[in-house]
Amino acid sequence: MSYLSEEQLYRNYLEFFETAERKRRWNVFDDLPWELAERTRHNADLALCAETFCGVESYMPDYVGEGLNLFRDSFGQAWWHVNWGYEEAKHALVLREYLVRTGQRTSRQMFEFEADLTKRRWKLPFPTIRQMICYGALQEKTTWMIYRRQLAAAREAGDELLASIYRFISRDEAAHGGFYLDAIGACLAEDREGTVADLHHVFSNFNMPAYDLVPDYESRIEVMRAVGIDRTVFLREVFLPVLSRLKVSRRELAKAAAREAEAGLRTRLPMDRKQ
Numbered sequence: 001m002s003y004l005s006e007e008q009l010y011r012n013y014l015e016f017f018e019t020a021e022r023k024r025r026w027n028v029f030d031d032l033p034w035e036l037a038e039r040t041r042h043n044a045d046l047a048l049c050a051e052t053f054c055g056v057e058s059y060m061p062d063y064v065g066e067g068l069n070l071f072r073d074s075f076g077q078a079w080w081h082v083n084w085g086y087e088e089a090k091h092a093l094v095l096r097e098y099l100v101r102t103g104q105r106t107s108r109q110m111f112e113f114e115a116d117l118t119k120r121r122w123k124l125p126f127p128t129i130r131q132m133i134c135y136g137a138l139q140e141k142t143t144w145m146i147y148r149r150q151l152a153a154a155r156e157a158g159d160e161l162l163a164s165i166y167r168f169i170s171r172d173e174a175a176h177g178g179f180y181l182d183a184i185g186a187c188l189a190e191d192r193e194g195t196v197a198d199l200h201h202v203f204s205n206f207n208m209p210a211y212d213l214v215p216d217y218e219s220r221i222e223v224m225r226a227v228g229i230d231r232t233v234f235l236r237e238v239f240l241p242v243l244s245r246l247k248v249s250r251r252e253l254a255k256a257a258a259r260e261a262e263a264g265l266r267t268r269l270p271m272d273r274k275q
């Protein structure tokens with residue numbers, strides 16, 4: 001492991017796991033007011049969003065498989081990754097159960113939807129562990145924000161069952177984001193300049209995972225827009241708070257951007273000379 005010591009990663013993993021086991025675990029079957037399912041008023045927009053998030057979470061085999069290949073030499077990171085995958089799988093399952101038990105989708109429709117999902121594969125967006133840690137922090141914080149907004153929308157629509165589901169999921173997403181932020185903090189302590197460069201690189205090339213892989217994505221976009229996440233919101237509500245929590249200044253980031261631009265220029269120059 002070239003970025004963080006195994007001792008550090010193991011400590012981070014154990015702390016995350018202990019808190020999850022003692023305080024955060026929830027049960028799909030026992031902890032939700034499923035008795036409300038049959039009385040839930042159907043809401044096409046909320047159901048479409050729930051189905052889309054269920055689709056995104058359902059790429060768990062790719063997230064875990066690709067991640068494990070990258071992290072397999074690190075005990076702390078690999079074990080954390082599997083535990084994280086278990087929690088993401090639960091998110092897909094609970095949203096699926098919600099759609100079927102409320103009668104907004106049939107079981108058959110969900111099997112067909114899932115069969116469609118598996119036709120496409122999610123690939124790692126960045127090649128190094130540290131870049132993926134930076135990506136994880138931004139992705140989890142964005143996901144948390146999206147679920148918090150859906151929680152408010154479900155409450156407003158009077159869907160207490162869906163609101164309870166989003167409450168549990170968003171708590172998990174906050175914990176995932178926290179793990180990555182702690183890992184970035186440790187990376188910064190080890191190699192500040194390199195970590196800031198990775199943060200800048202990931203931010204400049206950031207996209208949420210797998211949304212474009214979900215079937216009929218184009219027709220979902222309109223409703224997804226109501227979720228209200230665009231680049232400005234991402235900058236204001238995700239990236240800047242992440243920087244502030246990490247105590248990385250915008251000036252440091254600008255320096256990293258200048259270095260990246262300079263390095264890009266240097267790598268292009270030999271080609272330029274040939275032309």
Ligand SMILES: [Fe+2]
Binds near residue numbers: 143
């Ligand atoms: Fe999730």
Ligand SMILES: [Fe+2]
Binds near residue numbers: 143
């Ligand atoms: Fe997550």
